[in-house]
Amino acid sequence: MRLIGSRLAQARDVAHGHKVARLGSAIHLRGVNHWYRSGRSRVEALHEVELEIQAGGYIALTGPSGAGKSTLLSLIGGLERPQSGTLTVGQHDLRAMRADELATYRRTTIGFIFQHFGLLDLLSARENIELAASLSASSKRRPQARELLEEVGLLDRAEHRPGQLSGGERQRVAIARALVNDPSLILADEPTGNLDADSAMRVLDLLERVHSERGCTLLVVTHNEAVAQRAEQRYRLDAGRLLA
Amino acid sequence: MSWLDSLTLASRSLRRRPGRALLTILAVTLGATLLVALASVATSAGSRIVSKLTNGGPATAIKVSASKADSDQAYTDDLRAAGPRAITDATLNAARQSSHVATVIPVIASRILAVPPPFGSAATPISEVSAFGDTMVGVDLTQVRNLPITILAGRVPHPGSLTEVAITESYLDRSGMSLASALGTQVEIAEPQAFQSQGGLQFRARWIRAEIVGVVSQQVGSGAFLVPIEQAQLAQTWALSGVDGGDAFPLPASKYSGLIVVASSLDDVHAVRQMITGLGYANTAPEHLVASVLRYLRVVDIVLAGIGAIALGIAGLGVANALVAAVRERRREIGVLKAIGARDRDILRWFLLEAFTVGLVGGVIGTLAGLLIALWVGVSVNTYLTEQGLQSIQFGDVSWPLIGAAILGTSLLAIAAGVVPALQAARLSPTEAVAAA
Numbered sequence: 001m002r003l004i005g006s007r008l009a010q011a012r013d014v015a016h017g018h019k020v021a022r023l024g025s026a027i028h029l030r031g032v033n034h035w036y037r038s039g040r041s042r043v044e045a046l047h048e049v050e051l052e053i054q055a056g057g058y059i060a061l062t063g064p065s066g067a068g069k070s071t072l073l074s075l076i077g078g079l080e081r082p083q084s085g086t087l088t089v090g091q092h093d094l095r096a097m098r099a100d101e102l103a104t105y106r107r108t109t110i111g112f113i114f115q116h117f118g119l120l121d122l123l124s125a126r127e128n129i130e131l132a133a134s135l136s137a138s139s140k141r142r143p144q145a146r147e148l149l150e151e152v153g154l155l156d157r158a159e160h161r162p163g164q165l166s167g168g169e170r171q172r173v174a175i176a177r178a179l180v181n182d183p184s185l186i187l188a189d190e191p192t193g194n195l196d197a198d199s200a201m202r203v204l205d206l207l208e209r210v211h212s213e214r215g216c217t218l219l220v221v222t223h224n225e226a227v228a229q230r231a232e233q234r235y236r237l238d239a240g241r242l243l244a
Numbered sequence: 245m246s247w248l249d250s251l252t253l254a255s256r257s258l259r260r261r262p263g264r265a266l267l268t269i270l271a272v273t274l275g276a277t278l279l280v281a282l283a284s285v286a287t288s289a290g291s292r293i294v295s296k297l298t299n300g301g302p303a304t305a306i307k308v309s310a311s312k313a314d315s316d317q318a319y320t321d322d323l324r325a326a327g328p329r330a331i332t333d334a335t336l337n338a339a340r341q342s343s344h345v346a347t348v349i350p351v352i353a354s355r356i357l358a359v360p361p362p363f364g365s366a367a368t369p370i371s372e373v374s375a376f377g378d379t380m381v382g383v384d385l386t387q388v389r390n391l392p393i394t395i396l397a398g399r400v401p402h403p404g405s406l407t408e409v410a411i412t413e414s415y416l417d418r419s420g421m422s423l424a425s426a427l428g429t430q431v432e433i434a435e436p437q438a439f440q441s442q443g444g445l446q447f448r449a450r451w452i453r454a455e456i457v458g459v460v461s462q463q464v465g466s467g468a469f470l471v472p473i474e475q476a477q478l479a480q481t482w483a484l485s486g487v488d489g490g491d492a493f494p495l496p497a498s499k500y501s502g503l504i505v506v507a508s509s510l511d512d513v514h515a516v517r518q519m520i521t522g523l524g525y526a527n528t529a530p531e532h533l534v535a536s537v538l539r540y541l542r543v544v545d546i547v548l549a550g551i552g553a554i555a556l557g558i559a560g561l562g563v564a565n566a567l568v569a570a571v572r573e574r575r576r577e578i579g580v581l582k583a584i585g586a587r588d589r590d591i592l593r594w595f596l597l598e599a600f601t602v603g604l605v606g607g608v609i610g611t612l613a614g615l616l617i618a619l620w621v622g623v624s625v626n627t628y629l630t631e632q633g634l635q636s637i638q639f640g641d642v643s644w645p646l647i648g649a650a651i652l653g654t655s656l657l658a659i660a661a662g663v664v665p666a667l668q669a670a671r672l673s674p675t676e677a678v679a680a681a
Binding site: 099100103106122130131178 | 586
């Protein structure tokens, strides 16, 4: 904890001094609308969303349940395409990309972190990270996994299955997995939602350190105002409409 | 995602639900067991039936006699002889040139006098001697697989041997020996030669003493002794260096007393018989009988294959059902994998490898079990046949093509059964899958 805290402080210094290694992806949304079909009716998830996020930014997205936060995260993460409007992440025009191109985009550009961790119970912590590396056909998957586990302070838990780890540890493994392909954009969907206060702070510290050290863009969806307060920019979604 | 990653996911997914995996594998195992057992028993029984019809030789063997063919020869399985006709080397060459013929085996039969033991000072007084006249049939014994010969005990003589003979049950009847007691004993054979002396026609003999190395049932020619063709050739040369011995020992009129012509396939048998008849020789082959029996066996095969296919179909449904349940359970995992960049084909491969693993394991176990059941059936049938005083049937031949086909077939069937659920999994929307968490 002390180590992470000190590294985080160091990372903040680096970030404030604009000495990041490289910038993450900028995100641009113009007039984005998205809706779902529920039987014969149409449920509007996002309405005319306009959003500009600078490369390397740290943004929090808040709002009540059903406001469209996860939908917006899904669109930016390339899990689905917006039904209208334009959405670009870095050089990628997500609306124009085919399914296999979106898969490549997710693999190479995005690091996903889920509220429920999203680790495969079948695999150990190390194998979860290696699997993500193998999706990019990485030839150094094992040393990469070890390095990342060391970075999140879980090298000694490498061979443990997710079920044998605490919630905080699982989320740190998930962060390590998200970083394995060196993404320029990290999307975290309620990353502290299932954690106690202490674990939540450690996870946030880790995310912020990663953000500042790697210079990637960090977008955190949260209900928690305290979490949101730590971001450089905050946006609020309500009934599919983005409020500054 | 590498193949190894997919295989790891597939095998661990199976181990996560051991009960379901076991039941699915059991279903495939039962299907494979039934199919292999039925196929194995049917194949063994079928080949034995055909073998019985052809007296142990191939179903494509045609027996040619040193006789003229009558006009109906081509339309009947039976020999329709109409007077003698010599078989010469030219006949052999003509038969061998046909593209429908696999091999031509000449037969030389010689009249002989056989004297069973005891010999020498222990010999029976001449008035009570059990010597008898018979025929020695000589063939090329390197081709024994192509000849209508069934070994009942022991073996056939080594090709080219001049000191070994095999006997038929006719010798046992005439010598008063049992099958077991005859093996390893010796027999004296007199190959006769007629000559004219001042006292008229007389006979002398070339004597050989040979060991009985086997008891056979043979349809190569009519005779109690089966010998290498070299032995029969010596007897023929010896006889020809004398004069005609009349009805008792006539001079051989034909170099070869017969031929065994083996057609390339069952479909070629008719064409070969027509060719032989065209050369003017009477011949016989169970052509129509074998064709008729094979048709019945084919029907049996189809029925048994149908039963096996139904069993495998049920097993396939079991695999599909298990995978559908697995896809339902793993929506979140599929979504996560897609979110981190897995392609549709990565997910497809995961589920198809899982299906393949089930099929492979079930196929291997089922095939082994099927072979064991076939063996057990063989033992039971043979016990019954032996109790009834009948000749036993050889079961339990390991058919590698059958084993390979069964294992490959069940694996492919499992993959086919897994295609629909695997496609469902691969096409799951990542958002929908993540939402299922």
